[in-house]
Amino acid sequence: xxxxxxxxxxxxxxxxxxxDGPAPQAGGEPRVLPPLAAGPGATASSRFxxxxxxxxxxxxxNGVIFFRLPFGFGRCSGTSVNAPNYSVVITAxxxxxxxGPRGFWIDFGSVFVPAYRYGQRPFGVFPVKWIDTTRQWRTxxxxxxxxxxxxxxxxxxxxxxxxxxxGTGIAWGLKAAQVFDVHGYPAEEPFDGETQRICSQVPxxxxxxxxxxxPGPLNLxxxxxxxxxxxxxxxxxxxxxxxxxxxxxxxxDSRTDFGAYFGKEAxxxxxxxxxxx
Amino acid sequence: xxxxxxxxxxxxxxxxxxxxxxxxxxxHGFESRFELGVGHGRHLAVTGQGDxxxxxxxxxxxxxxxxxxxxxxxxxxxAYAARGTVTRHRIAASFGKLGSIDVRFRPTGKAVAxxxxxxxxxxxxxxxxxxVFAGRxxxxxxxxxxxxxTHRAAGRVRxxxxxxxxxxxxxxxxxxxxxxxxxxxxxxxRGFLSASWRDAxxxxxxxxxxxxxRVFTTAFAEESLGRMAEFHLGVAVSGPxxxxxxxxxxxxTLAPPAPFHGTGTYAxxxxxxxxxxxxxxxxxxxSPRWPLAGEQFRxxxxxxx
Numbered sequence: 160x161x162x163x164x165x166x167x168x169x170x171x172x173x174x175x176x177x178x179d180g181p182a183p184q185a186g187g188e189p190r191v192l193p194p195l196a197a198g199p200g201a202t203a204s205s206r207f208x209x210x211x212x213x214x215x216x217x218x219x220x221n222g223v224i225f226f227r228l229p230f231g232f233g234r235c236s237g238t239s240v241n242a243p244n245y246s247v248v249i250t251a252x253x254x255x256x257x258x259g260p261r262g263f264w265i266d267f268g269s270v271f272v273p274a275y276r277y278g279q280r281p282f283g284v285f286p287v288k289w290i291d292t293t294r295q296w297r298t299x300x301x302x303x304x305x306x307x308x309x310x311x312x313x314x315x316x317x318x319x320x321x322x323x324x325x326g327t328g329i330a331w332g333l334k335a336a337q338v339f340d341v342h343g344y345p346a347e348e349p350f351d352g353e354t355q356r357i358c359s360q361v362p363x364x365x366x367x368x369x370x371x372x373x374p375g376p377l378n379l380x381x382x383x384x385x386x387x388x389x390x391x392x393x394x395x396x397x398x399x400x401x402x403x404x405x406x407x408x409x410x411x412d413s414r415t416d417f418g419a420y421f422g423k424e425a426x427x428x429x430x431x432x433x434x435x436x
Numbered sequence: 437x438x439x440x441x442x443x444x445x446x447x448x449x450x451x452x453x454x455x456x457x458x459x460x461x462x463x464h465g466f467e468s469r470f471e472l473g474v475g476h477g478r479h480l481a482v483t484g485q486g487d488x489x490x491x492x493x494x495x496x497x498x499x500x501x502x503x504x505x506x507x508x509x510x511x512x513x514x515a516y517a518a519r520g521t522v523t524r525h526r527i528a529a530s531f532g533k534l535g536s537i538d539v540r541f542r543p544t545g546k547a548v549a550x551x552x553x554x555x556x557x558x559x560x561x562x563x564x565x566x567x568v569f570a571g572r573x574x575x576x577x578x579x580x581x582x583x584x585x586t587h588r589a590a591g592r593v594r595x596x597x598x599x600x601x602x603x604x605x606x607x608x609x610x611x612x613x614x615x616x617x618x619x620x621x622x623x624x625x626r627g628f629l630s631a632s633w634r635d636a637x638x639x640x641x642x643x644x645x646x647x648x649x650r651v652f653t654t655a656f657a658e659e660s661l662g663r664m665a666e667f668h669l670g671v672a673v674s675g676p677x678x679x680x681x682x683x684x685x686x687x688x689t690l691a692p693p694a695p696f697h698g699t700g701t702y703a704x705x706x707x708x709x710x711x712x713x714x715x716x717x718x719x720x721x722x723s724p725r726w727p728l729a730g731e732q733f734r735x736x737x738x739x740x741x
Contacts, residue, residue, distance in 0.1 A: 364636055364637060365636075365637045365660045365662065366637070366660050366662075366665070367637065367660060368517075368637065368638075368639075368658035368659060368660040368665035368666070368667065369658070369665075370665075371488060371517035371518065371519070371660075371664070371665040372488065372517060372665075373488075374486040374487055374488065375487070377519070380636065380637060380660075382636070409634050409639070411632055411633060411634045411639075411734050412634035412635060412636065412639075414636070415634075415636045415637075
């Protein structure tokens with residue numbers, strides 16, 4: 160993150176903050192848990208357009224996860240999700256653990272900065288205090304399960320994450336064919352990671368063929384021009400319900416973005432994170 | 437977002453086709469498999485593992501990638517993968533318009549242990565139960581290049597899915613190789629060409645590697661077709677003359693033997709532009725003349741490594 164002075168934003172007329180969804184349960188049946196702040200609809204675009212105001216009520220739930228690595232700094236995107244502890248961030252599994260039986264945890268001073276822009280942190284910095292992934296991501300490294308979760312502590316002002324910025328809903332077990340808003344902070348060219356981006360109302364294209372060769376639910380493809388740094392960025396449906404995250408793309412086709420299907424494993428992961436005190 | 441290198445993808449998928457779903461499978465699982473002749477020198481193999489069922493069509497040799505002899509010269513196969521039900525007693529999956537498999541396994545005789553050679557980490561043998569798969573086996577390839585309607589096939593259920601074993605001889609020779617520099621024959625330096633394109637869910641990759649004495653040419657293509665994915669693999673091993681590279685790395689030609697056809701031409705301009713053109717193609721089972729050159733390909737060439 161750039162050494163820029165944080166921009167203090169006084170938020171007025173923010174969302175009503177309370178956990179009004181049903182109690183999180185592990186996996187099982189398809190579930191849709193509601194968001195704290197529902198966003199307006201958007202026009203279709205697969206260009207990863209700049210979000211003019213990342214502090215807007217329906218955009219501030221998206222942010223950047225910054226972390227240290229033994230060989231430098233890293234970054235991913237993440238989403239604040241509605242939960243009883245008001246502190247859950249959902250991201251990609253590989254932003255939390257490198258995956259597979261020899262994977263290592265990425266737990267080197269990670270922080271979540273919602274609504275990040277040009278080095279500014281309008282809602283402060285939330286230190287990560289708990290991380291987890293789907294069990295299958297850790298044991299197999301299969302991209303069909305590349306989903307991660309973090310629980311963050313209070314920011315410098317003593318606020319809980321979802322009370323400061325709200326939280327998306329989350330759904331799992333739905334049909335794959337949805338229309339998504341893809342959010343994230345792509346940092347590699349042609350982007351610079353300094354602005355929040357969105358591909359609006361992009362439809363499900365199909366499954367990656369490679370996805371068929373690994374166990375688990377088939378992953379999802381949409382048309383969205385993402386690059387590195389967008390990993391973990393949320394894919395929302397129905398005005399703010401998280402239903403996938405950006406996982407990977409191919410270097411010879413920058414137009415297509417792949418994300419893990421949110422099945423019961425995603426529900427179980429969310430349930431574990433939501434129960435953390 | 438993590439990017440996936442085409443070569444790594446190719447290697448992963450080659451391994452996956454040889455051992456479907458093995459790359460992420462539970463090591464203590466099992467694999468059910470049967471194979472049938474379907475005419476024209478081709479076999480059809482059905483493999484069930486985890487929640488994946490794969491139908492492979494090709495020459496008998498092509499369907500056993502893991503045990504190819506050192507002197508093999510070519511292979512070509514097409515594989516279809518779908519989610520399905522795989523238990524020790526059943527394989528079931530739908531391949532849409534191409535057909536469906538729904539068979540139950542009836543063991544015959546006793547299970548046998550197949551010991552591995554060399555030193556193993558963990559299990560040191562497979563346990564294989566032979567038997568008959570009975571039920572519905574209906575599969576027709578595109579344009580009926582293969583058509584199979586039957587009710588029985590001999591096969592086996594084997595566990596675990598894979599072993600982690602190392603040949604003592606291979607390890608010793610690897611150690612020897614580490615101390616020996618193998619000279620590259622004059623006139624045929626090492627060279628490597630890759631050409632690939634991807635459009636959303638479909639992709640084609642071509643690799644040609646010259647190691648001095650031989651050229652390995654590999655083409656791999658994949659298509660995602662809704663609830664099913666289709667994979668194609670073609671390999672040819674030939675003499676070094678089919679892959680020529682000029683010293684300046686501005687021009688190269690590749691004309692591999694069957695299952696490939698035609699010639700691909702690489703050209704690099706002084707402005708850094710590259711082109712990969714020509715009538716080069718490959719014949720996969722069910723997909724003859726699959727194009728391997730054209731403007732849509734990203735190409736790179738290296739030599740002398």
